[in-house]
Amino acid sequence: MLASRRIRTGGRIDWALMIVVSSQAVVAAPPAKPPKNAPFCLPLGTRPLFVAPMGQIFRGEAGGPDPATAWLSQADEDRNGGVSRTEMRADAARFFRTLDRDGDGRLTPDEVGRYETEIVPEISLYAARREPSDRGRRRGLFSGGGEPGYAGPVGAGRFAWLNIPEPVAAADADLDRVVTSAEFTDAADRRFDKLAKGTEVLDARRMPPTPQRAALAGPCRPPPKRRIDPWDEDGDAQGGTGA
Numbered sequence: 001m002l003a004s005r006r007i008r009t010g011g012r013i014d015w016a017l018m019i020v021v022s023s024q025a026v027v028a029a030p031p032a033k034p035p036k037n038a039p040f041c042l043p044l045g046t047r048p049l050f051v052a053p054m055g056q057i058f059r060g061e062a063g064g065p066d067p068a069t070a071w072l073s074q075a076d077e078d079r080n081g082g083v084s085r086t087e088m089r090a091d092a093a094r095f096f097r098t099l100d101r102d103g104d105g106r107l108t109p110d111e112v113g114r115y116e117t118e119i120v121p122e123i124s125l126y127a128a129r130r131e132p133s134d135r136g137r138r139r140g141l142f143s144g145g146g147e148p149g150y151a152g153p154v155g156a157g158r159f160a161w162l163n164i165p166e167p168v169a170a171a172d173a174d175l176d177r178v179v180t181s182a183e184f185t186d187a188a189d190r191r192f193d194k195l196a197k198g199t200e201v202l203d204a205r206r207m208p209p210t211p212q213r214a215a216l217a218g219p220c221r222p223p224p225k226r227r228i229d230p231w232d233e234d235g236d237a238q239g240g241t242g243a
């Protein structure tokens with residue numbers, strides 16, 4: 001605030017300006033409220049992941065470029081800036097061979113299980129936990145929160161352009177628990193059609209950000225409070241003083 005006062009010196013009256021700093025605190029405006037459909041916020045330092053249409057995972061570094069570019073660089077054999085149907089099939093066949101450990105042209109339950117637990121454990125939908133009333137037995141596999149409660153993308157869908165929770169097992173068209181190379185190629189065609197939307201080339205510039213990338217970029221909502229299991233994996237109550 002500016003104020004003026006008279007200063008009498010040597011018989012003369014001079015005018016001086018005095019700057020008075022207000023002692024009132026400056027109140028900051030409250031932050032804007034994120035949209036109701038905004039994704040939940042992720043912890044600082046979260047590494048970006050990308051699950052390619054047929055299930056291969058690419059891991060980036062926190063604050064680094066979108067790992068989807070690594071898949072596009074791999075699949076775009078002619079380096080024209082997009083992925084054609086032929087290139088999508090070739091990339092699917094290459095990835096299928098890495099999963100088919102015995103080379104028989106079929107992905108058995110063991111090979112699919114290895115994909116889920118060893119290659120892409122980040123897409124797991126379920127967690128095993130002990131039954132509080134019987135500390136010696138496992139209740140089995142079910143959602144970690146104790147109830148489904150899923151909304152929006154789940155599993156691999158959190159890190160992909162398509163919301164397919166398990167992209168390798170989903171290629172099993174006849175549901176016989178075995179994925180053949182032909183089924184994998186057919187799945188590649190279907191997924192190409194969904195992504196290319198009638199065009200002949202899958203253009204990355206038209207792809208929306210994955211749910212994880214959208215959450216990292218913001219705006220985002222605070223995550224809901226986690227339902228705490230009173231029993232940890234060792235069958236002991238959490239919060240104890242320990243041994």
